[in-house]
Amino acid sequence: MKILILGAGAIGGYFGARLQQAGADVTFLVRSRRAAQLAEHGLAVRSPFGDFDVQPRWVEATAVREPYDLVLLTCKAYDLDGALEAIAPAMGPSTHVLPLLNGLSHLDRLAQVFGAERVVGGCCSIPVTLGPKGEVLHLAKMHRIAFGPLPGTSPDARAKLEQLHGFLSKTPVDSVLVDDMRQEMWEKFVGLCTLAAMTCLMRAAVGDIVSSEEGTALMTEALDACAGTATANGHPPREAAMGGFRRMLFDPASAGMASMLRDLEGGHRTEGRHVVADMLHRARAAGVDPGPLRAAWCHLESHELRARREARSTE
Numbered sequence: 001m002k003i004l005i006l007g008a009g010a011i012g013g014y015f016g017a018r019l020q021q022a023g024a025d026v027t028f029l030v031r032s033r034r035a036a037q038l039a040e041h042g043l044a045v046r047s048p049f050g051d052f053d054v055q056p057r058w059v060e061a062t063a064v065r066e067p068y069d070l071v072l073l074t075c076k077a078y079d080l081d082g083a084l085e086a087i088a089p090a091m092g093p094s095t096h097v098l099p100l101l102n103g104l105s106h107l108d109r110l111a112q113v114f115g116a117e118r119v120v121g122g123c124c125s126i127p128v129t130l131g132p133k134g135e136v137l138h139l140a141k142m143h144r145i146a147f148g149p150l151p152g153t154s155p156d157a158r159a160k161l162e163q164l165h166g167f168l169s170k171t172p173v174d175s176v177l178v179d180d181m182r183q184e185m186w187e188k189f190v191g192l193c194t195l196a197a198m199t200c201l202m203r204a205a206v207g208d209i210v211s212s213e214e215g216t217a218l219m220t221e222a223l224d225a226c227a228g229t230a231t232a233n234g235h236p237p238r239e240a241a242m243g244g245f246r247r248m249l250f251d252p253a254s255a256g257m258a259s260m261l262r263d264l265e266g267g268h269r270t271e272g273r274h275v276v277a278d279m280l281h282r283a284r285a286a287g288v289d290p291g292p293l294r295a296a297w298c299h300l301e302s303h304e305l306r307a308r309r310e311a312r313s314t315e
């Protein structure tokens, strides 16, 4: 099975290196800056499960001329259109694409461009970022990846997903092949959106927030808004998922934060529109009180507008 991974960033780099470690046939589709970094340093993973290095194979978009069996999509949501253009030559009639982006709305776009039968569901829970030389820094002992067919996915995807699961099962990664992937993705959306909205709004980690006078009440309102929206959309989070979110979101000792806060504080663009605004708009449409999601999106959007204005004035 030939696997193409769009992006060798934090997520693509981590899961791609793990797949390569397990002997899978992996090629990264990267842009020139990342290609140069891979040529100079290879692909190094620093993980609490043990550090390792792989010698990656990569291509740039103009060199993709033949279909792959499976494409893993690991760009940020704001890069989706360019990424879809870049993978188009790799998408043959029987290729499937498995996105690992946070959020949900990219699924409709993928189905629109490639057809729902070629789109597989996927999500991951792992705190990971890139170091100064492009090394993958896995920040804590969580690295779960879930994937599985969506209602419209063609049946021949199953064998590929089983192979993917087989490779990942040879590594420490917590890999799960899921039957009801839309439910799984809604649950991830609920937990992540609550975490991203609250840690970005407060610019603090979970433990700092829930130790503050109003923090636990506001965190509860945010979780209720997200879970209520999922329920109104036909995907009430299961009790096991809610239990996990409560452990993650209300631990006064936790230094945990969303990758979106790392992006915000690192001066990078965020996926606020794709995650927080999308949940806010879905809450409104369903008549659910969005609670602190309004202030979180206002914070993220006004920060982005300011950055754009200041960039224009220095041009």
Ligand SMILES: NC(=O)C1=CN([C@@H]2O[C@H](COP(=O)(O)OP(=O)(O)OC[C@H]3O[C@@H](n4cnc5c(N)ncnc54)[C@H](OP(=O)(O)O)[C@@H]3O)[C@@H](O)[C@H]2O)C=CC1
Pocket: 006, 007, 008, 009, 010, 011, 012, 029, 030, 031, 032, 033, 034, 074, 075, 076, 077, 079, 082, 083, 084, 086, 100, 101, 102, 124, 125, 126, 127, 128, 129, 130, 259, 271
């Ligand atoms: N980091 C985390 O802890 C987690 C992230 N996620 C989600 O995973 C997704 C990816 O995040 P993350 O890995 O952190 O992001 P990164 O920014 O680290 O990686 C994204 C990569 O995609 C590449 N890319 C974008 N467009 C193209 C293109 N047209 N051609 C080739 N490469 C392209 C970028 O390349 P370039 O370097 O050239 O810009 C970059 O290396 C996001 O949706 C995020 O929310 C989910 C769980 C945890």
Ligand SMILES: CC(C)(CO)C(=O)C(=O)O
Pocket: 102, 124, 125, 126, 127, 192, 195, 257, 258, 259, 260
């Ligand atoms: C769940 C969590 C917090 C870690 O995977 C995440 O998805 C993110 O930070 O983007």
